Amino acid sequence: MRKFLFALCLLLIANCFNAQDLKYYLPDSVTYNPSIPKPKDIIYHEVGEWHITHDRLVNYMKAIAAAAPDRVKLETMGLTYEGRPQVLLIITSPKNQQRLEEIRQQHVKLTDPSQSSSANIDNMPIVVWIGHSIHGNESSGANGSLLTAYYLAAAQGKQMDDLLDNVVVLFDPSFNPDGLQRFSTWANQHKSKNLVSDPNSREFNEVWPGGRFNHYWFDLNRDWLPAVHVESQNRLAWFHKWKPNILTDHHEQGSNATFFFQPGVPSRVNPLTPEKNQELTGKLGKFHAAFLDRIGSMYFTKENYDDFYYGKGSTYPDVQGCIGILFEQASSRGHLQQTNNGLLSFPFTIRNQFVTALSTLEGAKALRKEFLEYQRDFFKQSSNRAGAFATKAYVFGDKNDKAKTFEFATMLKRHQIQINELPDSWSDKDFDKNSAFIVSLDQPQHSLIRGIFDKTLDYKDSLFYDITAWTMPLAFGLPYKEITTAASLGAKVESLNFPKGEVVGGKSNYAYLLEWDELHAPAAVNEMLTAGLVIKVATNTFEMQVAGANKKFDYGTILIPVGQQKDNTETLAIKISALAEKYRLKVYAITTGNVNTGSDLGSNKFIVVTKPSVAMIVGPGVNPTDAGEVWHMLDQRMNIPATHLESSVFNRVDLNKYNTLIMVGGSYPDLNKDKLKTWVQAGGVLILTEEAVSWAAQNGISDVKFKRAKAPVDSTQKLTYTDREQIDGAQQIFGAIFGADADLAHPLTYGYNQKTISLFKANRVFMEKSKNPYATPFYYGSKPLQSGWVSRENLDAIKNSAAVVVNTVGNGRVINIADNPNFRAFWLGGSKLFMNAIFFGRVIDAASARTEE
Numbered sequence: 001m002r003k004f005l006f007a008l009c010l011l012l013i014a015n016c017f018n019a020q021d022l023k024y025y026l027p028d029s030v031t032y033n034p035s036i037p038k039p040k041d042i043i044y045h046e047v048g049e050w051h052i053t054h055d056r057l058v059n060y061m062k063a064i065a066a067a068a069p070d071r072v073k074l075e076t077m078g079l080t081y082e083g084r085p086q087v088l089l090i091i092t093s094p095k096n097q098q099r100l101e102e103i104r105q106q107h108v109k110l111t112d113p114s115q116s117s118s119a120n121i122d123n124m125p126i127v128v129w130i131g132h133s134i135h136g137n138e139s140s141g142a143n144g145s146l147l148t149a150y151y152l153a154a155a156q157g158k159q160m161d162d163l164l165d166n167v168v169v170l171f172d173p174s175f176n177p178d179g180l181q182r183f184s185t186w187a188n189q190h191k192s193k194n195l196v197s198d199p200n201s202r203e204f205n206e207v208w209p210g211g212r213f214n215h216y217w218f219d220l221n222r223d224w225l226p227a228v229h230v231e232s233q234n235r236l237a238w239f240h241k242w243k244p245n246i247l248t249d250h251h252e253q254g255s256n257a258t259f260f261f262q263p264g265v266p267s268r269v270n271p272l273t274p275e276k277n278q279e280l281t282g283k284l285g286k287f288h289a290a291f292l293d294r295i296g297s298m299y300f301t302k303e304n305y306d307d308f309y310y311g312k313g314s315t316y317p318d319v320q321g322c323i324g325i326l327f328e329q330a331s332s333r334g335h336l337q338q339t340n341n342g343l344l345s346f347p348f349t350i351r352n353q354f355v356t357a358l359s360t361l362e363g364a365k366a367l368r369k370e371f372l373e374y375q376r377d378f379f380k381q382s383s384n385r386a387g388a389f390a391t392k393a394y395v396f397g398d399k400n401d402k403a404k405t406f407e408f409a410t411m412l413k414r415h416q417i418q419i420n421e422l423p424d425s426w427s428d429k430d431f432d433k434n435s436a437f438i439v440s441l442d443q444p445q446h447s448l449i450r451g452i453f454d455k456t457l458d459y460k461d462s463l464f465y466d467i468t469a470w471t472m473p474l475a476f477g478l479p480y481k482e483i484t485t486a487a488s489l490g491a492k493v494e495s496l497n498f499p500k501g502e503v504v505g506g507k508s509n510y511a512y513l514l515e516w517d518e519l520h521a522p523a524a525v526n527e528m529l530t531a532g533l534v535i536k537v538a539t540n541t542f543e544m545q546v547a548g549a550n551k552k553f554d555y556g557t558i559l560i561p562v563g564q565q566k567d568n569t570e571t572l573a574i575k576i577s578a579l580a581e582k583y584r585l586k587v588y589a590i591t592t593g594n595v596n597t598g599s600d601l602g603s604n605k606f607i608v609v610t611k612p613s614v615a616m617i618v619g620p621g622v623n624p625t626d627a628g629e630v631w632h633m634l635d636q637r638m639n640i641p642a643t644h645l646e647s648s649v650f651n652r653v654d655l656n657k658y659n660t661l662i663m664v665g666g667s668y669p670d671l672n673k674d675k676l677k678t679w680v681q682a683g684g685v686l687i688l689t690e691e692a693v694s695w696a697a698q699n700g701i702s703d704v705k706f707k708r709a710k711a712p713v714d715s716t717q718k719l720t721y722t723d724r725e726q727i728d729g730a731q732q733i734f735g736a737i738f739g740a741d742a743d744l745a746h747p748l749t750y751g752y753n754q755k756t757i758s759l760f761k762a763n764r765v766f767m768e769k770s771k772n773p774y775a776t777p778f779y780y781g782s783k784p785l786q787s788g789w790v791s792r793e794n795l796d797a798i799k800n801s802a803a804v805v806v807n808t809v810g811n812g813r814v815i816n817i818a819d820n821p822n823f824r825a826f827w828l829g830g831s832k833l834f835m836n837a838i839f840f841g842r843v844i845d846a847a848s849a850r851t852e853e
């Protein structure tokens with residue numbers, strides 16, 4: 001008997017590890033339409049035998065749509081950076097498919113309070129978005145999508161008909177196609193015929209940067225709100241086209257865990273999310289629990305994960321009458337891995353994802369009316385919420401940086417937030433009609449607008465899964481204003497028209513001037529330098545006659561003298577005008593070098609700008625998202641090609657071709673520091689952010705001094721074993737916004753006009769101010785916290801600390817930036833600082849940066 005049981009066990013294990021056929025996964029009580037291709041018919045292997053590549057995944061989804069057109073419609077939402085299609089299957093009953101557009105229109109009415117009362121929800125299907133593997137190396141979700149798609153297309157019977165009649169499924173097999181492709185290649189190329197389960201094996205240890213990220217090494221599960229990336233933008237368009245009631249987000253967690261489904265930690269729910277949202281999340285959770293119980297899978301809820309930051313897929317829906325659900329399956333990473341819970345097989349992880357997709361749909365069907373009513377009510381309440389909120393509207397816009405203003409407005413419109421022009425009666429001179437907009441809070445997206453604009457300083461908890469504040473106008477460095485009286489609005493903005501570029505005064509025989517304030521000014525200057533033009537930057541202010549009026553030009557104004565160029569006047573005029581057009585910039589054609597006040601154009605206060613040749617150190621130890629943010633900034637926004645140097649390459653190549661090196665947060669154990677120091681001493685500009693600042697100081701490259709935060713407890717305090725998690729955790733800086741004072745005459749602040757610059761900090765690097773009074777261009781005062789949560793001890797350390805310190809090392813400069821100026825590519829308020837370091841690091845006078853002895 002014992003022998004028999006042992007053999008049976010082995011058989012079960014073998015079955016579970018190899019997943020010979022679909023029987024392991026699919027409910028056996030159901031019959032399947034034989035005309036629908038099984039995954040293997042299309043992808044050439046069983047589900048779970050190999051990791052699905054994105055191209056094969058798409059092939060299967062296309063095959064399903066072709067074989068079951070009465071149930072399945074395939075849409076392409078758009079293409080990723082690497083040109084992979086983001087497919088969306090719309091799955092529902094044949095009857096519903098025939099009137100799909102009508103169903104969509106009826107459904108969307110629920111989100112419009114002016115129409116929702118007339119919508120009849122008695123027979124209205126619920127709309128459920130099932131989404132997979134936004135982290136490409138958490139691939140059991142995407143692999144499970146093969147099964148769910150097959151099941152929904154092929155399963156027969158009354159129960160299935162009933163489900164499809166009541167539910168419209170928006171089925172997204174892969175949230176992050178480029179990451180999934182990268183990871184599947186890795187996992188498959190290391191698979192042995194005899195599965196190796198040792199976690200030390202290469203199969204389980206991806207090379208940097210890994211498959212988690214998109215093409216630019218960004219975490220797409222932080223981008224739902226900023227929507228910087230094409231993948232998010234494509235997806236959001238369909239989210240808002242359909243306004244789903246439920247959106248699921250299938251992830252993986254550490255291999256030693258079990259399975260998590262929401263609700264998460266109750267005290268960490270964003271206060272803008274209604275209580276009813278969590279109640280419905282809990283009701284849906286009963287279905288996941290029952291389905292997982294049935295197959296014997298362990299799980300947990302209400303711990304670790306939270307619903308705070310609205311940039312995550314499971315939280316973004318929560319502020320819009322929808323319910324986001326996070327699933328986290330323990331990862332087998334490769335095909336079979338030894339864990340604390342025994343052997344964890346890839347097929348086992350896939351099965352849990354499949355089963356919870358089914359439990360979601362079953363729950364959605366059962367709770368259909370309650371979810372539809374909740375959605376309708378959520379939007380109906382928006383007007384009441386607006387009435388109870390002190391701020392009635394926000395005005396935003398930067399006269400000097402229209403590109404940034406338009407990027408912000410574009411972001412709002414992506415979320416279907418209505419924006420208006422300023423009214424004719426507008427009189428506040430800080431904002432003008434050509435470069436500012438107004439957003440009323442009395443509109444259906446009231447709560448999301450607050451999620452974008454609110455500053456937060458009160459929190460119920462001191463632990464967070466992600467950042468604690470993201471106040472978007474601060475992040476963009478955009479002037480904005482709260483209006484607290486009934487707001488009058490100008491015309492509704494239907495489509496955004498980005499202002500055209502121009503050369504004021506046409507062709508010049510003498511010089512051109514370009515202000516540095518615009519977001520894309522560095523891109524234009526880089527093109528000029530690449531074309532071999534001689535460019536100077538003003539280190540002083542001046543006023544002169546332009547187009548018949550006196551105009552003030554600020555520090556950082558770019559001067560293009562005509563007589564010093566190789567190009568003749570005509571050719572130069574064509575180039576300048578083309579760049580003004582391309583980057584939508586205003587350039588001034590000048591006829592004289594004689595100014596009214598300040599430095600004349602021939603003064604040595606105008607310093608020649610050298611073309612930056614940039615390399616960034618990347619590879620193991622370096623924080624991939626920090627590096628990705630720099631890559632994205634330079635490549636996508638500034639059109640500047642930069643070399644990505646691995647430490648091993650750095651150590652053996654000639655560095656003379658680079659005049660600018662970038663090192664971001666992370667560790668650099670293998671970098672040759674003597675070689676780096678020699679390069680700086682010879683005149684290089686080394687730009688350091690976050691932990692790289694500490695690394696350089698520890699390795700004798702800079703001599704920045706640091707402050708330490710006080711310990712939160714002392715040895716005399718009586719604490720329990722379980723207090724530690726909360727107390728230690730609270731000393732992390734999860735991410736908050738601090739206002740730095742800026743020395744607006746310093747080359748690193750060129751292009752800024754506000755005295756206080758909002759910077760983002762998610763580290764514990766606290767720099768002392770330099771003893772040289774000219775070497776700390778950004779510094780924190782006694783009340784630096786603008787929005788977010790930070791412990792008292794950490795806040796004390798940040799007070800009166802330096803945000804940016806410049807060192808002289810030989811003929812070179814080291815620019816130490818304690819925070820992350822490029823955070824998640826929406827921190828446009830920091831991008832000028834970063835670009836200034838690249839373009840003007842060499843301009844900084846040695847005496848203003850000298851290291852104190």
Ligand SMILES: [Zn+2]
Pocket residue numbers: 135138251252
């Ligand atoms: Zn994940």
